[in-house]
Amino acid sequence: MASNKGRGKRTLRGTLPTALALVMGLAGAENRAYASVQPYVINNDRGGTVRDRLLEIDTLRTTGQPVEIRGQICYSTCTMLLGLPQTCVSPGTVFGFHGPSRSGKRLKPDEFEYYSELIAQHYPETLRNWYMKKGRKRIRGIYRMSGTEIIRMGVKAC
Template sequence: MTLFNAPRGARNTVQRVFHKSILLAAFVSGIASANAVLALDIRNDMGGVVSQRMAKVEQLRAAGTRVRILGTCVSACTLYLGLPNTCVSRTAKLGFHGPSTRLQGIPLPRQEFERVSRQMAAYYPSQIRGWFMSEARMRTGSYYTISGAQAIAMGARPCTEA
């Protein structure tokens, strides 16, 4: 006897159990997805537009995403340091410079340079923030490179090396 030629009551019972099983599986899957720890590993990020990266950082903050800076992280990438779930590998390389226009050799107007510098600095641990505002932001044609170990000594959270 198959489900289709079973008595109507038995068929309804099997269908109810099947539907409840599907609902339970969907519920458990939803819980697993909601509790999943999202992670982003940075290995070679050369930065980008500061305002776009700030928006990305805020999306990651809202999602509770864990960020691990494991390799090269330059320019706007360093804004990830502002996330509570960001850690830095001792062997990582971080590059810092001040805000600039996308056009080589054309600086931002002074007032805009100050405003964007302060916005960027707000994402850094306090010691990195102070260094950035007094020194690193003054470089715009290239960048200062520090190791992950130096960033950690300046207040970045270390990754637990596996």
């Protein structure tokens, strides 16, 4: 009996790490397969807080899940998704840009500069340059740009 326990422990020690590695590998493969099959589809997103959007972007960047912006509109912080390499856009979507504010109120100059740069770093270079020169200067209202224009600026079409 004592020798059976010894063999059982040896077998368990060898099998458990192998099984755990297999399960973890399968879980990773499942996540990669899910990300490549199930896109994260954006429909009619009016934006939100920069903080919340940064958390969403970080998750999407980590998983590599494809992002499809297909709704009629993508305004404000929604546009920050344009900087992800796995993002594509519908030519018919309208994108809305404005400068950073706090509930529509101007920020102090140093905060305005900080948040403008933070937002702009999530855009492809051509769009980033436009935003820093023009797009961020509008606080009330938005600059609208078609998906076709965004595609011309380097974002993939869906």
